[in-house]
Amino acid sequence: MRTIKYRAVSKELKFLRQLNARMTLPPHEKRYYSNLEKGFKGEQIFDSYVEKLSNDFLVVNDLLLKHNYTTFQIDSLLIFQDMLYNLNVKYYEGDHYLEGKNWHKISGTEIKNPLLQLERSESLLRQLLQYHKFNHYPIESLLIFVHPEFNLYNAYPELPAVFPPQLQRFLIHLNEKPSQTNHKHEKLANQLVSLHQSDPPFSQLPEYEYEEIKKSLLCNRCFANMSHKERKWVICQKCGSVEDDQKAIMRAIEEFKLLFPERKITTNGIEEWCGGDIPSKKIRRILSQQYQRVGHGKYSFYVG
Numbered sequence: 001m002r003t004i005k006y007r008a009v010s011k012e013l014k015f016l017r018q019l020n021a022r023m024t025l026p027p028h029e030k031r032y033y034s035n036l037e038k039g040f041k042g043e044q045i046f047d048s049y050v051e052k053l054s055n056d057f058l059v060v061n062d063l064l065l066k067h068n069y070t071t072f073q074i075d076s077l078l079i080f081q082d083m084l085y086n087l088n089v090k091y092y093e094g095d096h097y098l099e100g101k102n103w104h105k106i107s108g109t110e111i112k113n114p115l116l117q118l119e120r121s122e123s124l125l126r127q128l129l130q131y132h133k134f135n136h137y138p139i140e141s142l143l144i145f146v147h148p149e150f151n152l153y154n155a156y157p158e159l160p161a162v163f164p165p166q167l168q169r170f171l172i173h174l175n176e177k178p179s180q181t182n183h184k185h186e187k188l189a190n191q192l193v194s195l196h197q198s199d200p201p202f203s204q205l206p207e208y209e210y211e212e213i214k215k216s217l218l219c220n221r222c223f224a225n226m227s228h229k230e231r232k233w234v235i236c237q238k239c240g241s242v243e244d245d246q247k248a249i250m251r252a253i254e255e256f257k258l259l260f261p262e263r264k265i266t267t268n269g270i271e272e273w274c275g276g277d278i279p280s281k282k283i284r285r286i287l288s289q290q291y292q293r294v295g296h297g298k299y300s301f302y303v304g
């Protein structure tokens with residue numbers, strides 16, 4: 001297999017990770033964030049399985065496409081010689097049941113029918129391929145359930161889904177399916193990547209104020225506070241992860257820009273944002289090296 005497009009953390013998830021680490025999210029947003037995080041985890045697990053396959057096919061992950069003013073998402077598209085797999089990866093956990101076309105958690109709570117999303121993406125993908133004259137590939141769309149503890153009562157054999165006990169066989173099937181890709185398949189993959197819409201609008205945005213947000217250097221891995229260890233290093237107070245302080249400060253500046261795009265970047269501002277633990281001299285040096293200074297003296301700020 002060859003990956004043409006890798007999966008990246010979406011801007012929305014980056015954003016919510018920051019907010020979650022720096023404030024108490026309202027319950028609704030917290031749930032939404034936790035679902036995004038779980039979804040991403042499921043996709044990463046599936047990617048790690050697919051990456052081990054050696055068959056000749058192309059992988060395009062995480063596509064956000066638009067056709068006829070309608071946006072749709074594809075978690076993983078596998079391009080084989082004679083067909084495409086449109087895979088929608090789910091990290092649902094625990095018992096669920098089907099009642100007619102409705103999907104429920106065992107508690108009775110109805111959840112969004114994932115088949116609707118899958119069918120919609122297949123139909124739009126087919127139209128988009130026809131529009132771009134790639135109409136000779138049949139598409140098979142499947143829900144892929146990767147959490148080992150997922151169970152669906154009342155599931156029926158025609159359901160286009162791969163359940164956890166079937167996952168291994170499905171991967172073997174992908175690996176053994178006769179396939180040889182060439183420049184035409186690559187052209188298709190590249191065309192789809194070029195149509196990918198980056199940075200979609202966020203579905204919901206919790207309200208927050210600068211004053212109520214925690215200011216600190218946050219760990220790359222677990223989002224806990226980091227503090228200075230020695231001259232050049234910062235250490236996470238929770239997981240013990242050690243990082244070059246310049247890298248951590250640069251990341252903090254980007255987080256600041258993400259959360260407060262309207263605020264000016266100044267030495268004092270970033271010093272406060274990093275929790276006051278980093279000498280302003282160091283922050284000034286990093287800002288002047290990595291960003292562009294506008295103005296002079298007291299009123300100067302940085303862009304970039």
Ligand SMILES: [Zn+2]
Pocket residue numbers: 219220221222223224236237238239240241
């Ligand atoms: Zn940590």
